[in-house]
Amino acid sequence: MLSSVTSLSLGDLIHQYRTKSNVTLSELARITEVSKGTLSKLENGEVQKPEYYKLQAVTEALGIPFEEYIELYIKVEKSPSSVLRIFSEAIARNCPTKTVVRIAERYLTIAKGESYDVIAKFFDIAIQKSETELKLELLQMLIDYSRSHGIMPYIAKGLFQKYLIDRNDFTKLSETYQSGRYLLNYAGFLNERERLLLYYCLAVHAFSLQNHKESIELSEYVIENDLTDSEFRANAIFNACNSYFYLNDMDKGIYYFQEYKKFSFPFVQDNIRYMNGRISARYGDVNLGIAQLEEYLRGASEYNLVYTIVLLMELYLDKGKLDEVKKLFIYENMMIKSLSDAQTTPEKRGKLACFYKLKGDWLREKDEISEAFEYYRKSALEYAQISYYEEAFNSLSLITNSTLISFNGLNRKAIEELNLVFNTLSS
Known part of the structure; x- marks a missing residue:
């Protein structure tokens, strides 16, 4: 990579690389099918912005890295749609964060017309990026631009996407929960599906923080407003069920457990088997509960394994069955492995700590x-x-x-x- 100077022009960069490669203008014209005259004018600064496909042909022939030439190119590009395409390309190429951000800044600077349309296009491209650091930076740009232009739906969408990322940092659970609660002020600007997802994520978040009353309130919003028989609604009902049990409200807990049983999803049937043992052990016949949990353990799902082991350990220790506790130690590595699942919550990690x-x-x-x-x-x-x-x-x-x-x-x-x-x- 050749060294660059802040005042370097696109023509200077091409000339540097061509000279270093010992390629004549005639040879470069032959290789790229870009006329010698055009190449000469480009290097001399008479053409500051060549057609993009011609520029790519030249830079590819000379081995000029995309991030080296593209920042120079966008300085003179005045078409928002062209810069938007380059923004999308930079993301697809996994360019450094610095490069992508500068292209994004250029787009937002030169974009004209309806501000809502400008930010909508930006948002669609920005959220496709999987790399967390870059996505967070782009989302913050989107939020700032939306605030300065009074575009409420995209303030909401930006904050929502940011919350979905931030909540995965389990070391800041309380902080990110509060930011999610703040987002409820903008919930009316989200579409119905986004709004339900926000309430559900906050319900799970509250449950992980052991704020069971708030978890119930948030779960019940989903239950009341998602009128389908979706997995989403089933999970909200199960969350409410567990929250009521933690609050020792057996009537409400059993009510939601019966509602949960109406779903036919395989994961529901698995959870029911585990919950039957848990309910018996905690609120009825302990010996029956132990027997049900031991039976369930023989075919326990990876998701419920850690819950089952911990509950059985607690029950065995209460009864002084130390030899039975020891038999459960063989599951330790399996439990650790089960936490690599994408559905792992902080509350579930807490069970491993337990x-x-x-x-x-x-x-x-x-x-x-x-x-x-x-x-x-x-x-x-x-x-x-x-x-x-x-x-x-x-x-x-x-x-x-x-x-x-x-x-x-x-x-x-x-x-x-x-x-x-x-x-x-x-x-």
Whole structure:
């Protein structure tokens, strides 16, 4: 790549590369089928903006990288539609963020006519980009432009797409939830499907933060407004069902569970089998619940595996069945693998953290102190990664420094590591 100067023109760039390659104007004209006269005028600055297909032929022949010549080209391109096509091409080429952003800025600067139409075209191209950093930057540009031009629907759409990305950062659950709640002020500018998705995502988000009342409120909006028998509505009903159970409102929980049973999707049938055991164990016959969960575990889905294991561990520990708890440890790697699923929520990751804590309890009961410390540490860090800071501190506080001193086998290094984890969580 040749070095460039800020004042470098497109003609200067082509001349540099042609000279370095020892290619004459005549040879370049023959290779590209662009006339020698046109090439000469381009290099001399008499033609500042060649036809785009001719420019590509020349740059391809000379091996000039797209990001080197395109920023020079768009400086003199005055057609919004042409710059928009180049914007789309830059995204398709996976160009550096800096290049794509400069093209986007140029488009928004020179675009004329109806502002709504300008931003609508920009939005359609911008959301196709899968790389998170670039998409977030483009969405912020869209939001800023929409605000300055009073285009309410695209303020809403931009904020919504940004929320869908930001909510995947489990270390900022509370912060991103509040930004999602703020977005409800713009919900009326979203289309019906987007609005339902926003409420559902917030319902799941609230559930992960253990804000079960808000989760119910948001879930019930979806239930009341999505009148289809879709998977979407089924999931909202299941979310409401679980939230009511966590609030110990059995009547409402059972009501929504019965509504959920009306759906015939395979994942619904799987969830029902798990929930039958959970309901029996928590609200009825514990021994029946254990039997149902053990039966379900033999063919448990990857999605419900971690829930089933943790619930069984809790039930076994309550009954002092330590040998039965040990049998569940073989599922540890399978549970970790199940969390790579795209549907994994922070709440589900919290169940893995709970598994680590329960295994630590079992190990401590067996006087295997060093191993217990390791699992309490893993539990704390897993909780911290999903913003469950109270649970993280609880896992660590199970072994305080004063208590550790009385445990054989735990060395000073382990105590120092424990203090380091405390300090990390405190910061």
